Amino acid sequence: MSRRDLPLTDHYDVKRGEDGHRYIVPLIRGFNLTRIPLLNKGTAFTAEEREVLGLDGLLAPQVDSLEVLVERLYTEYSRLDEPMRRHTFLRNLQDRNEVQFYALLSEHIEEMLPIVYTPTVGEAVKRFSQIYRYARGLTLSTQTISRARQALANVPLNDVRIIVATDSSAILGIGDQGFGGMAISIGKLSLYTVAGGVGPDKTLPVELDVGTGRADLRDDPHYLGVKHERLSGEEYLKFMDTFVEATLGRYPKAIIQWEDFSKDAAFTILHRYRRVVPSFNDDIQGTGAVVLAGVLNACRIKGERLADQVIVIHGAGAGGAGVAAAMREGLRREGVPDDELPRRVFVLDSRGLLTDDREMEDYKRPLATPRALTTGWAGPDLLNVIQGAKATVLLGLSGVPGTFDEAVVRAALANTERPLVFPLSNPTAHTEALPDDLLRWSGGAALVATGSPFADVEYGGQTHAIGQGNNAFIFPGLGFGAILARVREVTDDMVTAAAYALAAYTERHHPGRIYPPVSELSAASIEVAVAVIWQALQGGVATEFEIRRMGDQELRAFVERKFWVPKHLPFRLE
């Protein structure tokens, strides 16, 4: 059978009937139908389907509509009080019935995003071995990498378009998590479907288990990952090469999102493969784009331009370095000359300001400040850098909680009436500051956005909406656009286009906000996807013929048409 003739999954195909409607062609029957999450309808199997598919006698008598099912599920969900119980409830539902999972999630996105995603997903990562129930996605470990082709052949999906892959070396701000990082890949892909319109049968979470540096995990009898030190150097790269090669063989149309690779590995992997397979690093590029969008909007709100700002980035890992590059690009686009950039963007790691006379990893070098620029400064620590540089924007990406304290905020207030203060580290326990405190310390003047979700803050008789500056506003639309355009490569310009599209969406629909509310994640992602496709066409990397001559309206309609929505399709019964 050629690849073209393969069904969408090993268990069913989707075809369009003569009436124009899509329907499911099942490749299995009977009880097994209720055990495949992409196929299972539970009590929503119709009487006719039950009779013809061999399900009579196996299900409750009532036939449910999806609406009633979702109501019933929501009632159950609401009875659970702990976030982790809610998380496992939703994950179990996902493993039982994907359509119902996504129907429930999309109806309650604002409430449930913090449960399937940040911050609760951080806890799910830590406890992944405990909450592990069913096979999902692809796990390649040092035990199976030599059989990678076979492992990929075992995945029952035949048309994967988006992969989120992690080696779990730097999950959120919680560090090396070994096998547990799989929970992040799963969580990110849930957003691809609910917010980015990619059908769940087109998504594949991947855990690349190369070991863990954590002795406590290796010694834990309940830990489910491989129990040895992390691979490094050539062995590590060989593992990654094997994964990429096997993936290209099985899924030639797939895009890879690299997730939560620590610092230099993040850059090494991104550059090693970005021209081999269309791919991007979420923490470097997605974060850069989402922060650029938020900073552009916050500047507009205070009646200034990005070009007027001096930016301090606390944290020089994948996130911090990505944000630094995005800020430089934003400044350049507002006409700031290259030789001025070192005076505008300052980056600190755990040893303080990156200056060009210091030892540092290669990827940090382009971000270093010439030593001469710091003459007369009292020191390389955060407070002194804010004072010395006259910073107006503070961006936290260190994962170190509490680093934006009152003294830091006061130092920024000495440079500008309304500093931008974005504590972007996740999950919540790792945030650089609480929005409440930031507004109190600044007398309501700080413009605040956070990486994890926070409630609005009432201060001085005003409600301050706390936007979520999380790459969740970028990657679903970026990946969706890249898929629809069938790009050869995900270019930096596509990522930057995503940033400006998000900023424009926010300005148009919520002029007073830094980011849109999370309830509009999918609307914002559609805007991002359209801009990404447009840029892919301009940049000559789009290979999808259908979109070549489309105008803006047509392109938007195309994206909306392709957006997967959760509903039970009818089965073809014969």
Ligand SMILES: NC(=O)c1ccc[n+]([C@@H]2O[C@H](COP(=O)([O-])OP(=O)(O)OC[C@H]3O[C@@H](n4cnc5c(N)ncnc54)[C@H](O)[C@@H]3O)[C@@H](O)[C@H]2O)c1
């Ligand atoms: N909001 C978002 O969308 C978003 C996106 C990516 C990362 N992040 C957050 O940023 C944080 C870092 O993630 P990453 O992917 O860059 O991790 P990483 O492991 O690549 O880098 C962590 C970096 O933090 C810095 N650091 C550590 N201790 C420090 C200290 N005491 N002072 C100053 N800097 C210190 C170091 O420079 C280190 O390189 C995490 O908490 C993560 O959740 C947020």
Ligand SMILES: O=C(O)C[C@H](O)C(=O)O
């Ligand atoms: O996962 C998130 O919430 C955002 C980001 O990718 C992170 O690593 O913190």
Ligand SMILES: [Mn+2]
């Ligand atoms: Mn991440």
